[in-house]
Amino acid sequence: MRLRFNEGLYWDKVKSGELIAHVMQSRLSKSLPNETVEIQSQMLSYRDSTGQEIARVHQYSRPDGTIAASGKPDPKRLLDDGILYRLEKKST
Numbered sequence: 016m017r018l019r020f021n022e023g024l025y026w027d028k029v030k031s032g033e034l035i036a037h038v039m040q041s042r043l044s045k046s047l048p049n050e051t052v053e054i055q056s057q058m059l060s061y062r063d064s065t066g067q068e069i070a071r072v073h074q075y076s077r078p079d080g081t082i083a084a085s086g087k088p089d090p091k092r093l094l095d096d097g098i099l100y101r102l103e104k105k106s107t
Contacts, residue, residue: 016100020090025061025070034061034069044075047083054083058091069094071101 020026028034037060044056054075061070072088082088092101 016090016093016102019095019100020070020093023093023095025090025093026072026088029061034063036061039071041076047075050077050083052077059088067094068092 025034029036038057039060040058041055044054047054054077057074057076059072059074060068061072062068070090071092072090074088075083077083092099094100
């Protein structure tokens, strides 16, 4: 799914305004290695102009808005060409 997400340039579409990112959940994260500021663990929904969710991602956000850890959002769901791809949580 990550490859499909990257090839589809979905993050670039958010940065250009073609898709809108909505924060669904945000909470203070435990310290990440090499970070000197408080980091927010966030789940975001990328939506098109009709409000349809196109992708759902997780990211660690710094107060200045930059993304910590890998520096890129981590896709969890993606609607691509009418097919919904999603990661399933492992049951405990």
